[in-house]
Amino acid sequence: MNFFAIIGRAILTLLAQIGRVARFTGQTLAAIFSPPFYGRLLGQQIMRIGYFSLPVVGLTALSTGAVLALQIYLGGNRYGAEAIVPQIVVLGITRELGPVIAGLMVAGRVAAAIAAELGTMKVTEQIDALTTLATNPIKYLVVPRLLAAVISLPFLTAAGDSIGVLGGYLVSTYNLGFTGSIYLKNTVDFAKNEDITSGLIKAAVFGFIIALMGCYNGFYSKGGAQGVGAATTNAVVSSCILILAADFVLTAILFHT
Amino acid sequence: MTAPVPKIELIGVKKRFGPKVVLDGIDLTVQKQSSTVIIGGSGTGKSVAIKSILGILTPDEGTIRIDGQDVTRLKGAARDPLMKKFGMLFQGGALFDSLPVWENVAFGLIQGHGVARAKAKDIAIEKLAKVGLTSDVAYLSPSELSGGMQKRVGLARAIAADPEIIFFDEPTTGLDPIMADIINDLIISTVKDVGATALSITHDMTSARKISDRIAMLYGGKIIWEGPTSEIDRSGNPYVEQFIHGRAEGPIKMAVKA
Numbered sequence: 089m090n091f092f093a094i095i096g097r098a099i100l101t102l103l104a105q106i107g108r109v110a111r112f113t114g115q116t117l118a119a120i121f122s123p124p125f126y127g128r129l130l131g132q133q134i135m136r137i138g139y140f141s142l143p144v145v146g147l148t149a150l151s152t153g154a155v156l157a158l159q160i161y162l163g164g165n166r167y168g169a170e171a172i173v174p175q176i177v178v179l180g181i182t183r184e185l186g187p188v189i190a191g192l193m194v195a196g197r198v199a200a201a202i203a204a205e206l207g208t209m210k211v212t213e214q215i216d217a218l219t220t221l222a223t224n225p226i227k228y229l230v231v232p233r234l235l236a237a238v239i240s241l242p243f244l245t246a247a248g249d250s251i252g253v254l255g256g257y258l259v260s261t262y263n264l265g266f267t268g269s270i271y272l273k274n275t276v277d278f279a280k281n282e283d284i285t286s287g288l289i290k291a292a293v294f295g296f297i298i299a300l301m302g303c304y305n306g307f308y309s310k311g312g313a314q315g316v317g318a319a320t321t322n323a324v325v326s327s328c329i330l331i332l333a334a335d336f337v338l339t340a341i342l343f344h345t
Numbered sequence: 346m347t348a349p350v351p352k353i354e355l356i357g358v359k360k361r362f363g364p365k366v367v368l369d370g371i372d373l374t375v376q377k378q379s380s381t382v383i384i385g386g387s388g389t390g391k392s393v394a395i396k397s398i399l400g401i402l403t404p405d406e407g408t409i410r411i412d413g414q415d416v417t418r419l420k421g422a423a424r425d426p427l428m429k430k431f432g433m434l435f436q437g438g439a440l441f442d443s444l445p446v447w448e449n450v451a452f453g454l455i456q457g458h459g460v461a462r463a464k465a466k467d468i469a470i471e472k473l474a475k476v477g478l479t480s481d482v483a484y485l486s487p488s489e490l491s492g493g494m495q496k497r498v499g500l501a502r503a504i505a506a507d508p509e510i511i512f513f514d515e516p517t518t519g520l521d522p523i524m525a526d527i528i529n530d531l532i533i534s535t536v537k538d539v540g541a542t543a544l545s546i547t548h549d550m551t552s553a554r555k556i557s558d559r560i561a562m563l564y565g566g567k568i569i570w571e572g573p574t575s576e577i578d579r580s581g582n583p584y585v586e587q588f589i590h591g592r593a594e595g596p597i598k599m600a601v602k603a
Contacts, residue, residue, distance in 0.1 A: 122422075124456075213439040216401050220512075221502075222428040222457025 112304050116234060119227045129232040137198050137233065137299070138240025142247060144197060145190045149248035152185050153177060153255025161264050173266065174274040177256035182283045186249040188335055190241060191294030195327040199302035202233055203323035206306025207316035215307070230307070234299040241295030242288040249287065286342045293338060294331050301327040350413040352377045352510060352542040353398060358407035359566075360393055367393045369566030370407065375559075380536060380543040382553040382574075384588060385563035386597065391546035394563065395512050398544070399431060400424055411510070429457060432508030432541070436515040438495040440487035446473070446498050447483035453506045472501040475538070476531055493524040497531065504535050511536060513545035517552040529555045550589050562588060564597065 157177050164170045206229060209215050218225045253275060260266040302323045309319035353375040360368040367390040375381045385391050396402040398409055400419065409417045416427055432453075440449050448455075450472055451465035460468070470480045476497040487495060496516065503511055516532060517525035529552050536543045547553050553560060554574055561571040562585050570582045577589060587595030 209441075212437055213435045214441055216396070216399075217433070217435055217439040217441070219401055220399055220428065220431055220433040221453035222425060222506075223452070228456070 133236030149252040150255040153252035157256035175278040181252035187290040199323040202302030203306040207309035207319040237295035237299035241291040245291035354410040382557035430509040432503035433512040
């Protein structure tokens with residue numbers, strides 16, 4: 089095949105994909121604000137997406153905080169600046185690592201689960217069945233998951249932030265010779281509101297990305313087990329990439345740099 | 346005397362996917378309270394025809410009328426009253442595996458028609474009885490049921506809201522001959538019971554003969570023969586002859602690629 093034809097086809101496929109995602113997003117956003125509303129399903133999804141993600145987010149946050157404290161201590165040691173550990177830990181966790189780690193962990197856990205569930209529903213015609221039962225599949229399936237993820241991620245991140253700071257605190261007080269009360273005072277004095285809120289705003293956006301990619305890939309999965317497998321992989325990969333890209337953009341916007 | 350308004354009317358319906366033309370101008374009329382079966386080989390667009398009427402797919406050209414109303418491009422909230430007239434039995438059942446059997450049957454009542462859960466549950470159990478299932482099945486999960494039982498539950502779900510039109514997608518595929526006959530009988534009795542119009546697609550000729558008043562054969566994106574079921578053996582159409590007798594030799598060449 090002609091070299092230019094290959095490039096052209098790839099670009100057309102990409103543009104078609106972007107168009108489909110945009111249309112899907114538009115349909116979902118429109119569906120959020122028009123009845124019927126499925127409160128019970130939203131509650132279920134908050135449990136599944138938010139509450140059940142707590143252990144994995146907490147565990148990664150704890151170890152990230154601990155490692156961060158250790159690294160900053162070792163690095164700071166070169167300049168005789170070990171004392172800065174609490175400040176850097178709280179800044180790094182709340183602004184950056186808390187939301188990104190929560191986002192990536194939930195992307196792996198939830199985007200995959202959503203894509204597999206909706207993908208299976210698609211190939212077994214359950215999504216078509218919803219339509220024939222006078223129920224809008226976007227309202228019934230996508231909106232509760234999207235709202236649940238947008239609501240849950242900031243809470244997960246807030247929990248992750250606290251646990252991450254705790255991880256740094258534990259390593260610093262037990263291994264690095266910090267005094268607990270001084271460590272905490274330095275943390276609280278240094279952290280500003282905007283450090284925390286900027287992280288929580290990021291988290292909400294990441295939640296949106298995760299649920300959207302999970303639902304989109306599930307909804308448009310092609311027939312059979314292989315199709316659902318591909319949808320699951322695509323959901324995780326695309327949400328991770330978009331989270332990292334959005335993180336950069338959001339950081340630039342939120343801190344006006 | 347004016348002719349009655351047909352329940353379903355397809356006029357010149359065309360649908361293509363990319364370069365592949367699936368429906369190439371279909372004309373079909375289904376009268377009220379009749380039972381029409383569309384026959385045709387796999388991949389001839391039978392499902393596409395039904396999904397176009399249901400609004401899951403939108404035709405590229407042509408008109409679809411229900412009760413004389415043009416519904417071809419009806420979307421969103423404007424379509425809701427129309428969807429309440431429909432019931433559908435899917436080929437694989439398409440039961441919601443996250444919900445127990447009774448909630449599957451009651452789903453359209455609760456979500457689509459806004460019936461209270463307790464009342465919808467009573468109706469669901471009553472409809473399950475109509476398809477020969479006892480109330481203890483109501484609390485099982487669809488994955489615990491055999492293929493024939495799933496079909497029955499799917500049928501109960503399709504008739505739960507007393508639809509005016511019921512679509513059957515390959516109702517007997519994947520069932521043993523005895524269970525297929527039981528499902529055929531249930532289809533006939535339930536459709537009559539609800540007073541509905543039925544439109545089915547199948548390639549099972551035994552089933553097609555049994556459940557239909559009229560048969561239409563789809564081939565090459567067009568309806569090539571349409572008539573009363575009693576006349577299918579005298580169609581004089583070589584394509585129909587080959588299909589109903591299941592011969593490998595004849596004018597129909599099976600497409601290998603979907």
